[in-house]
Amino acid sequence: MTVTKRFIAGAICPRCAEMDRIRSWEQNGIRYRDCVSCDFFEQLPIEDEAEPELETRVNREREEQARSDLQTVKILDPKGH
Numbered sequence: 001m002t003v004t005k006r007f008i009a010g011a012i013c014p015r016c017a018e019m020d021r022i023r024s025w026e027q028n029g030i031r032y033r034d035c036v037s038c039d040f041f042e043q044l045p046i047e048d049e050a051e052p053e054l055e056t057r058v059n060r061e062r063e064e065q066a067r068s069d070l071q072t073v074k075i076l077d078p079k080g081h
């Protein structure tokens, strides 16, 4: 199995504060990050992206919320300000 390590654009290393030195890759359900400038290394279990269906539902609710906010603004918008 080939693991592709990709640099994260704009990521700043929490240890040496260098930008664009963080690489990220995934293997066996774990997300790894390390820094090529220092010895920073971390691993995180991948959990959040396991339910794309849930994310879609949340996005839809956000859209509805945005629409309802827009209506509220129209109703409450004072005239002649």
Ligand SMILES: [Zn+2]
Pocket: 013, 014, 015, 016, 017, 018, 021, 035, 036, 037, 038, 039, 040
């Ligand atoms: Zn570093």
